[in-house]
Amino acid sequence: MSEEAVQAAEAVEEKPAEAASEDVHYQAVEKEGVVTAIWEMQGQKHLRTIDPRSNEGKQILALFETAG
DSSP states (O other): OOSEEEEEEEEEEOOTTOOOOSOEEEEEEEETTEEEEEEEEETTEEEEEEOTTSHHHHHHHHHHHHHO
């Protein structure tokens, strides 16, 4: 991961269907200053990868940018 920097996004979402009590959070994966992926995480478990160009990815990034 020498070229990738991972930033924790401060967007938190609750999933009632999931049994674990840990909050879901997002991490932006950057390469050369560009977000290349968004990871949806629960604790240290990777749930899914979201394309930052998708509608959902754009919404998550917009939340992150306004929070900072």
